[in-house]
Amino acid sequence: MPEVSLHNPGVAPAPSRFTSTKLADFPMPHGREEAWRFTPIGRLEGLLADTLDGGVPTYQLAGKPLNLGQSITLGVATFALAPHESDTPLVAAPFDRVAAVGWNNIRETMRVTINGHAPQPVFLDVHAGEPGSAPVVGHLEIVAREGCDATLVLRHTGSGQLNETVEILAERHATLRVLSLQEWEADAKHVATHQLRLAEGSTLQHAVVTLGGDTVRICSGVTLPETHADINMLGLYFTNAGIHHEQRLFIDHVAAGSKSRVTYKGALQGQDAHAVWVGDVGIGPVAYATDSYESNRNLVLGKGPRVDSVPNLEIHNGQIEGAGHASATGRFDDEQLFYLMSRGIAPAEAKRLVVKAFYAELLNQMDVPELAAHVLELVDNRLSEGSLQ
Numbered sequence: 001m002p003e004v005s006l007h008n009p010g011v012a013p014a015p016s017r018f019t020s021t022k023l024a025d026f027p028m029p030h031g032r033e034e035a036w037r038f039t040p041i042g043r044l045e046g047l048l049a050d051t052l053d054g055g056v057p058t059y060q061l062a063g064k065p066l067n068l069g070q071s072i073t074l075g076v077a078t079f080a081l082a083p084h085e086s087d088t089p090l091v092a093a094p095f096d097r098v099a100a101v102g103w104n105n106i107r108e109t110m111r112v113t114i115n116g117h118a119p120q121p122v123f124l125d126v127h128a129g130e131p132g133s134a135p136v137v138g139h140l141e142i143v144a145r146e147g148c149d150a151t152l153v154l155r156h157t158g159s160g161q162l163n164e165t166v167e168i169l170a171e172r173h174a175t176l177r178v179l180s181l182q183e184w185e186a187d188a189k190h191v192a193t194h195q196l197r198l199a200e201g202s203t204l205q206h207a208v209v210t211l212g213g214d215t216v217r218i219c220s221g222v223t224l225p226e227t228h229a230d231i232n233m234l235g236l237y238f239t240n241a242g243i244h245h246e247q248r249l250f251i252d253h254v255a256a257g258s259k260s261r262v263t264y265k266g267a268l269q270g271q272d273a274h275a276v277w278v279g280d281v282g283i284g285p286v287a288y289a290t291d292s293y294e295s296n297r298n299l300v301l302g303k304g305p306r307v308d309s310v311p312n313l314e315i316h317n318g319q320i321e322g323a324g325h326a327s328a329t330g331r332f333d334d335e336q337l338f339y340l341m342s343r344g345i346a347p348a349e350a351k352r353l354v355v356k357a358f359y360a361e362l363l364n365q366m367d368v369p370e371l372a373a374h375v376l377e378l379v380d381n382r383l384s385e386g387s388l389q
Contacts, residue, residue: 017250019093023050023104026097035096038276038308040244043215047135047163047191048097052105054134057162059110060125068108076116076150079124084109090141090167091195095221095250099193102163106139113143114150114176121151121177121368129160131187138164144174144202151177153371159185164192170202170229177205179366183378184213186243194220198229198258207234207366210245211378217246224251224258224287233262235277236362236375238382241270241304250280251294253287262294265362267355267379268305269386275305277327280312283320291321298329299358301351301386352383 020026028048029036041048059066061079066072071080084106094100112124128136142152148171156162170176182190190213198204210216222231231251239245251260266275277296298307311325332354340350356376363372 017095019095020100021089021093021103023100026094026100029097035248039217039246040215043244044189044191044217047161047189048101050101052101052135052137052163054129054136054161056108057126057128057136057138060127066110074122075120076114076118076148077122077152078113080111082109082111083107084139089195090143091169091197092221092223094193096193096219098163098191098217098219099165102137102139102165102193105137105163106165107137108139110138110140111143112140112152113145114148114152115145116148116150118150121153121371123153123155125155125157128156128158128162128188128190131159133160135161135163138162140164140166142166142168142178144170144176146171147173149175151179151368153368154178154180156180156182156184156190159188161189162191164190166192166194168194168196168204168206170198170204172199173201174199175203177207177366179207179209179368179371180218181371182208182210182213182216184216186212186214188213190216190218192218194218196220196222196231198222198224198226198231200226201228203230205232205234205365207362208236208247209375210237211375211382213243213245215244217248219248220250222249222251222260223254224260225254227255228257229255230259231261232365233260234362234365235264235266236359237266237275238379239266239268239273239275239305240382240385242272244274244276246276248276248278251282251292253281253283253290253292256286256288256290258287259291260294263362263365264296265298265359267299267301267358268307269301269383271304273305276308278310278312279325280314281323281325282314283316283323285316288317288319289321290323292323293325295326297327299355300329300331301355352380355379355383
């Protein structure tokens with residue numbers, strides 16, 4: 001059920017959650033904890049162990065591998081793969097077991113620095129292992145320099161297991177779009193921590209598209225510590241039979257005048273397809289004039305899937321522009337199907353069109369045409385694996 005809480009800013013503290021780089025501060029979960037109650041922990045035990053010694057993912061730019069010690073510049077973006085040396089996270093400390101395990105097992109860091117304006121998106125391919133391989137650990141630091149404007153797409157492929165930390169820092173008045181595409185094979189497992197921080201006047205579009213994998217759990221933390229920052233979070237997922245896709249996010253409005261929008265949409269088909277979305281938004285005691293809204297919508301294609309959708313809103317001051325949330329899970333709209341079929345479209349094809357239209361809003365906002373076409377092709381393939389009769 002959606003949760004809303006209002007607090008007297010003179011008494012209640014600002015919204016927060018515990019963070020630490022110490023692995024001992026995050027014991028192995030058992031599934032009864034609030035943050036883990038929807039997660040099939042048994043599938044992820046290998047990725048939650050104290051030590052992950054499977055190595056690192058491989059990275060490619062324009063089809064060419066990027067090796068340790070190399071630095072490549074593509075347009076306004078510089079990619080450098082280096083040994084991990086820092087004891088301090090770029091954006092924020094870990095907030096759960098996945099993040100702490102990842103942080104304490106980082107060997108290499110892919111640093112992406114964006115400085116300037118780029119009309120075309122840049123694609124970075126991330127490949128994780130083969131079937132049965134040991135878990136690997138990835139770490140990306142993405143910095144959008146002051147006043148820049150660019151789009152970065154992360155494409156994840158493979159059949160392995162990946163614990164990944166992605167840190168994104170948008171400096172003053174930067175405009176950045178980061179899209180993470182999960183195009184895993186059916187047996188892959190992926191747990192990820194995305195940490196985002198926006199400086200004054202910056203704009204960040206953060207999009208997550210999940211279309212594969214056996215188990216994928218992506219948790220995103222957003223901090224808005226300076227005025228007039230704007231975060232737009234988009235999520236698209238298609239969950240097949242037996243697959244678990246989980247999306248969790250926490251947005252912390254700290255300073256005045258910031259804006260957040262969250263729109264996640266998913267379609268599910270087949271027995272035991274399971275999608276989880278948990279959206280937490282906190283508005284602090286001095287985050288005046290905050291404008292926030294989050295939405296999660298799910299389309300269930302037939303019998304068998306399960307959806308857990310939980311929006312939460314915590315407000316600590318009464319001087320905001322607006323704050324709200326919505327969550328809905330449903331099946332095909334009979335009127336839409338009737339309209340299409342009355343024009344001679346076969347029932348199965350009509351359902352395909354409805355599913356694609358369901359995703360259209362998100363793909364239009366992402367504004368990467370070649371990626372949109374690819375995503376719709378993948379969705380069409382997933383629909384072919386099920387039954388729309």
